[in-house]
Amino acid sequence: MKLLALDTSSEGCSAALFADGRVTEKFEIAPRGHTRLLMPMIRALLAEQGLKPADLDALAFARGPGSFTGVRIATGVVQGLAWGLGLPVVAVSSLETVALGAIEALQVSEGEGIAVAFDARMSEVYWGCFRNRSGLPEPLGEERVCPPSRVALMEAGIVNWIGAGQGWAFRNGMPDDVSARINSIDEALIPRASWVARLAAVKYSQDMAVPAEQAQPVYIRDEVTWKKLPGRE
Structure with missing residues (x-):
């Protein structure tokens, strides 16, 4: 199976190719360079593997939450490619991708919890809890x-918790019963296309791919709030 995955949901810009169980990736920190970098990354990945777009079986992208502009960039590119190539799409949560990164980078044990937090601006965080x-x-x-003061850990019988994501910079504003139960934190983890690819390959095998028109971003935040931001109508 050959799957191309994209992520532009944070300051990182990345593309990854899952080809018969092996993942290769192009990644760069470029807060304002997603549009410029993404297509060259895709072309380079395919060329290095001797593949053409028509050789792909599916596409995947980090659907959000994250940067509104960034999430739309990956969504637009994936939808355009999917329509043109007639390929199915797997949408993967950006929070879930970082949870996978934490499992690997922090050596999270089986059954332990991962609490992922992103900076959502406006004194809020995007929050998701996962179990290995x-x-x-x-x-x-x-x-x-x-707000950080309203986050909570989903119990599910989990004793040990790991924190991941840049939203943990606001740990001091979180409830004591949350921050006190976190054993270790990695604030540097951000979404990467290689993690998107690995999760998407699993979801694809579970028949979770959808047609291009159903591959939509997930902002979580009420879009009315977004429209009220300065400069938005």
């Missing part, structure tokens, strides 16, 4: 956006 289930993040409850 056989090396993959299992979602616990719904993802949400809220």
Whole structure:
């Protein structure tokens, strides 16, 4: 199976190719360079593997939450490619991708919890809780956006918790019963296309791919709030 995955949901810009179980990736920190970098990354990945777009079986992208502009860039590119090539699409939560990164980078044990937090601006965080289930993040409850003071750990019998994501910079504003239960934190983890690819390959095998028109971004935050931001109508 050959799957191309994209992520532009944070300051990182990346593309990854899952080809018969092996993942290769192009990644660069470029807060304002997603549009400029993404297509060259895609072309380079395919060329290095001697593949053409028509050789792909599916596409995937980090659907959000994250940067509104960034999420739309990956969504637009994936939808355009999917329509043109007639390929199915797998949309993967950006929070879930970082949970997978934490499982690997922080050596999270089986059954332990991962609490992922992104900076959502406007004094809020995007928040999602997961459990390591056989090396993959299992979602616990719904993802949400809220002030740091309102985050909560989904119990599910989990004793040990790991924190991941830049939103943990606001740990001091989180409830004591949350921050006190976190054993370690990696604030540097951001979404990467290689993690998107690995999760998407699993979801694809579970028949979770959708047609291009159904591959939509997930902002979580009420879009009315977005429209009220300065300069938006």
